[in-house]
Amino acid sequence: MPTTLAQPQPPLLQTLETLACAVDSPTAAHHLQRLFNISPAGQQWPDEWLGKRPAQPSLHAGTLDIALHTLQQTATRFPDLRETAERVALQWDYCEVLDDQQFYDVSLQNAVLQKQRAGDVPLKWEGFRQWGFLTPDPTTRFVPLLLDEIRIAPPAYHLFLHRIYRQQCFPHPETGLLVREAETAPAWLRPLTDNVEVTAATTPFPFNWQTTCPVTPIKTAVKAEPPALASKSAPTVVKTAAPQKPPAPQQPPSAVNMPESPITLATTAITPAPPLEDTAISKPAPMPKVRPPTPAKTVTQEEVVLPAILAQSAAGEIPMYQEMPDNGALPAHDMSGIASRSQRLRIAGSIADSVSLKDGSNSVSASVTWSPKPDWFISGNASLKDGEPGYAWSAGYANNKPGGWSVQANNWGPLQPGEGLALKKTTLNIGHKIKSRTLSNHKLAASANLGIPANGKPSLSGTLQWNPKSKWYARTTASVPLSGGNPNWTYAFGYADPRPGKWRVEYSNYGTNAFPGDNLNQGAVTVSQGWQF
Structure with missing residues (x-):
């Protein structure tokens, strides 16, 4: 040229x-x-x-x-x-x-x-x-x-x-x-x-810019292909100024494969706090009168149980495998509904369907987590949003008891086929579940999280969850960049039944919410179901 x-x-x-x-x-x-x-x-x-x-x-x-x-x-x-x-x-x-x-x-x-x-x-x-x-x-501004x-x-x-x-x-x-x-x-x-x-x-400007091969988007005008291109499938764009067939380019492994860039960290930066769980709110045992003392009270489904504050992915929560006690009963903090102690594959999973109130887009996802030993996990998520596939992954250690710590690597993506693990987009999250009798007495649970991107600046976030009644919850997370900048917040509320095979319905807003601000009409409604075996 x-x-x-x-x-x-x-x-x-x-x-x-x-x-x-x-x-x-x-x-x-x-x-x-x-x-x-x-x-x-x-x-x-x-x-x-x-x-x-x-x-x-x-x-x-x-x-x-x-x-x-x-x-x-x-x-x-x-x-x-x-x-x-x-x-x-x-x-x-x-x-x-x-x-x-x-x-x-x-x-x-x-x-x-x-x-x-x-x-x-x-x-x-x-x-x-x-x-x-x-x-x-x-009026036709190009918005990414x-x-x-x-x-x-x-x-x-x-x-x-x-x-x-x-x-x-x-x-x-x-x-x-x-x-x-x-x-x-x-x-x-x-x-x-x-x-x-x-x-x-x-x-x-000291250089000339004069392309010699103008092109026309096929969306506006589909033209007949020249004979040299007849054997090919219809290309996205038709070349109008090239008389002969160009040499076949050497294709990369994937058309969407690309090297890592500084900005991709934005799709893998800070994630919400890892799982935080709390036990049921205990009640003081009545003083014995004439009768002998009653045995220790056990947790039942009617009692208030704080749902765990689970880490959030782009398409929903990470399904975490719940350990079974020696007597085979469900632990009080279980959120996934596991029924059988004899099943020991140590695999948990969930399916979710999310609809955006902002633009009506629909995203369907499936997540699977394997826990080789207690508190250790490897999780993967596959999603499909309006026909576009994506995936994400997480791995690490998470102690789900109040006062416990977690260290995990997260890559929420959504990554596209051919990108592999994309380690340069990964974020290291260090979380702590706050143990507080005061919070528990007020039906609250809290956690703190430090996010450190592989190629970026760290951020500190805190999450607070309130359970006014059993199975109902409201949660908010505030994030502050440690390098300077304005804080922002997210929120969610919904209903979660911890029994086996039951469903979870949640409204969440993970959009741009500066202080103050809510943007209720820009959130999303997600329906999910979990299991494990």
Whole structure:
């Protein structure tokens, strides 16, 4: 694809050009993989030289504009790659490039960040406009589906939104506003310091951008395929300017497979507190009168039993295997309804169906947990949301008694087929179940949790659950980023019958709930059933 360039075209523009010319999903997926982890050390904006000039990484605002436009077009032409394209865009920091509707070219010279006002660019800022960076927003603003809070683990969604909105200057998914448009910027948000040099003079875009293979989304116009493509299945997009069949690209193992990026931690960040259980609220035994003392009272189904505060995944709770006492009776804190002591496979499971009140989407999931020994577990979850498959996993140690500790690794995902364990997206959670007679007397249970992402900043959360009557509960979790930022909260309430084969019905809101705020119409209703053997 010959082009006339004022300067040699940087590798990032070359990659974007080949991505814009991709004729099928596997080819586009291959080029998308090259756009991860291309930020210079100490920064989050992409280096347009892809590390080939390590002494002076740089980025022209016009290049980033082209990148956003190409990613949006790729997501439109190849719907199966939309999430991958979104992850590319959400990993970058836009604060240095766009400030108060003014664009800047940036570079690092001797660890000093230099900013120079950008001049005319090939796409006239169309890429930024499509994603909602400019005011006013277009009516067809491109909003990432990754920001759907029902698909992402609730606390992870809160921290993810905080990161991209307040720290990376990405438009808010609901309001379309940048943080500086919505409120007065806090002092810690990208202040100008002695380590930043700003040049007022504008500079023209030094590279040419002229793709030679325009494409048309198949959704708007399906055209007849040229003979060279007749033997292939219908591609997502039709190439209009290539006379001959291109050589078959080498397909990656999975079209949606991609390397780890900093932003994917948002789908694996902080999870709610691990299981916390409490025993029944004991009642003082009456003083004996004439009759001899009655034997010790046993817990019955009529007594108030606090349901366990179980760890939450993207599609529901982790089914935890409950240990059976020597007499074969159900323990007072059992929530899964296990009936037979003779069954010793040590496997627990659950099924769940969740409906979003916000957009009507439906998610069906199944979870299975194996406990090789008491308090140790390995859990997996498979989900299907509106036809899109996903999975998640957890493993670790969890002492479910009041005062117990838990240490577990969680990857709520949702991961896609081909991503494997995705260890770089994993979060280490350290939890403690608070033992308190005062809480128990008031039908309360509480826990604390420290979440440490593999590639991110830690967060501290606390969970409080109230059981006004047996089988009924209300729960709330508050999370605070330890690196600074505003706290947020989630809540849920419902009915859970601990007997074998019974159902659980829960309303939960794991959306963006700042203090104060509730967003009741944006929650979800989940129906689930558990078992074990």
